[in-house]
Amino acid sequence: MNTLYSLKNTSYLKKTAALVLAATLATAGTIAILPGSTGSAYAATASSKTNPSIVNVQIEGKAISTQGILGPTGKTLVPLKEAAKALGATVTYDTKTSTVIVSKGKQISSYLMYTDGGAKDNLFVTFNSSALGDTFDGQVIKGTTYVEAKALSEPFGYRTVWTKATNTVNFTTAGMNDITITPTKLADPNDNEYTDVSVLYPVISGLDNEAAQKKINAALKAYVDQSIATTKKQIEEAGKPDSPNLQYEVDSGYKVSYNQNGVISFLLYDYGYLGGAHGGETLTGMTFSLKDGKAIKLDDLLKSNASYRQDIKELLQNEIKKQGGAEDGTLDSFNDLSHNSSAYLNNYYLTDRGFTIFFQQYAIAPYAAGTPEFSFTFNQLLKAGTNPLKAYH
Incomplete structure (x- = not known):
């Protein structure tokens, strides 16, 4: 049993070998190579949105150099590699499983992009080095991987605060319990x-x-x-x-x-x-x-x-x-x-x-x-x- 389980709001990815994982996802739709950096390839059905709304991205109130976008469903998407590094995390790419691995201390999450058989991109994120996680929105535009802000904030202990007046999303630990x-x-x-x-x-x-x-x-x-x-x-x-x-x-x-x-x-x-x-x-x-x-x-x-x-x-x-x-x-x-x-x-x-x-x-x-x-x-x-x-x- 090697399957990506989409259970309403929660998804479960069984532990699999890379080739079996790729074959499994291929039956459900097109696998999108998740590059995590500009210039990498992206399979078949990348989004064609050319003029996305720009979102300013901050970490603890300080702007990072790369901006985010508003995705097709209205979700705030941020550049995975740049935002993760700004949070102090290490970012690597696993070519065998087509996943980006983001680690910070003992917190390790993986990010896998795939499509559902249509044009919509989906992002599967595992938490804490486990086989379990959630699905989120994601896109790859001109070689840059954008992920739903919550896909990065939730695994690494941040809140995302949205300021509509300035189109800004801020990753912050302000107000969180000191534990x-x-x-x-x-x-x-x-x-x-x-x-x-x-x-x-x-x-x-x-x-x-x-x-x-x-x-x-x-x-x-x-x-x-x-x-x-x-x-x-x-x-x-x-x-x-x-x-x-x-x-x-x-x-x-x-x-x-x-x-x-x-x-x-x-x-x-x-x-x-x-x-x-x-x-x-x-x-x-x-x-x-x-x-x-x-x-x-x-x-x-x-x-x-x-x-x-x-x-x-x-x-x-x-x-x-x-x-x-x-x-x-x-x-x-x-x-x-x-x-x-x-x-x-x-x-x-x-x-x-x-x-x-x-x-x-x-x-x-x-x-x-x-x-x-x-x-x-x-x-x-x-x-x-x-x-x-x-x-x-």
Whole structure:
């Protein structure tokens, strides 16, 4: 099983040999060589946009020499090589896998450009040296690779702040919690020759409150341990693969979705392939107060609105209808899931704009829909001027 999985908002790239990876992507569309520098080649379907809107790019308020652009979908795109170097990262190009590797300390991400069979360019970004990551917008214009600003800020611990008046995007750590988040690889717990295991999880350090720090790290490690125990049991039940050429896969990773105002929020990914037509994945949101290390639930953030559960349910129903969910059965599945239960609200993570609720595979939609996600702002649910994070500052 060597596949690029696009699961709605989240993508998973299984660990593959370079040639197999290239062949796999070729079945879905044209592979675009991701050069990372001016003058390199770009395959077949590079964007033909000739007069893109210019965007000024800043790092901590200081302009870099190369400007960005507004992409076809309105996303802010920045020159990958130049912006990464301005962030203090090292940039290399892997000719075998057609990927740009960006590294800064222990944070390492790879960038692979491909097309979806049409003219639209897609960018797949892995996080923290894992096989897991997200898809973003990207373009190559006149030999320069441009990537969605979030594709560079998210993996390396920056926020992107947009100033419309000057068409400027600023990569900044201003306002972020003064902690370090280190990707940590779990020693391979596998005890057989037919399962490939790669487990990465976050460890925080630098927090003044050591007790809170220990509590958060213990919760993250407990999550990983439980996930591995569950997977081991599944492997035992599945038994040895029928084919000697078949390899089981177990991958875990994460991204930091919010790191401000005394709060840290993670989205953790678990992927497993134990035979069959395709693998399965699970998402887990974990949000903590840095004051005391306690887990934060939506109940804690939205408690000033006594009807928030019903309000969110109605917002979700309306959004599912907009996306055609009334026709494909998704709305009915959601109504069944949410009937007399709001347990699905535990599946959330924070973002700069508010919060996102997600649903596991098959929970309300077929496999092809992946893990549906729905994002909200706090203003949609709370009175104007209410700060749900005030208690954690």
